[in-house]
Amino acid sequence: MPFRSVKPFGCVLVVVGFAFAAAPAFAQTGPFAPLAGTWSGEGTITMSNGGGERIRCRAKYTVSEGGRAFQQALTCASDSYKFEISSTVETDGTKVTGTWSEATRGVSGNLSGRISGPNISAMVEAHGFQAGVAVNTRGRSQSVNIKPGGTDVTDVTVNLHK
Numbered sequence: 126m127p128f129r130s131v132k133p134f135g136c137v138l139v140v141v142g143f144a145f146a147a148a149p150a151f152a153q154t155g156p157f158a159p160l161a162g163t164w165s166g167e168g169t170i171t172m173s174n175g176g177g178e179r180i181r182c183r184a185k186y187t188v189s190e191g192g193r194a195f196q197q198a199l200t201c202a203s204d205s206y207k208f209e210i211s212s213t214v215e216t217d218g219t220k221v222t223g224t225w226s227e228a229t230r231g232v233s234g235n236l237s238g239r240i241s242g243p244n245i246s247a248m249v250e251a252h253g254f255q256a257g258v259a260v261n262t263r264g265r266s267q268s269v270n271i272k273p274g275g276t277d278v279t280d281v282t283v284n285l286h287k
Contacts, residue, residue: 155192156216156240160262168269168283170203173276178203182283193218216240221247 165183172178182201189195194215201208207229214223214236221240226233234254238247245260256273271281 157188158192162287164285166285171280173279
């Protein structure tokens, strides 16, 4: 796959990072507190040509004491790709906002959306790129679905566990 086709895919994976959080033991309140810990898992990347590939992810996060913000470091890899994403995300209890960067491709952008209980719905954006994301967390399991627009990647689904 040409590099320029892969670049948006790396942007998409920030959403996977956006979905997780790990925290110090004191972060017991706030909307991100239930996500505290290390998350890992796998899923599938679906391409516009119908092909697919397995992906594995691992995240490490630091949640603010009030549980309303986190900094994230995420690594995802498939047989063909590796992505290293960092982000800072905060919430007022209903809205989520933040910034992100993908180190291996030098791409960065913004994210915004809503949080309602265990569900997050957001958009990730960079110059010329946009993706929707849906995240659902139930106990020690989490599902993430990413729908990028205008790239070779049409869908990313990842299931994670603590």
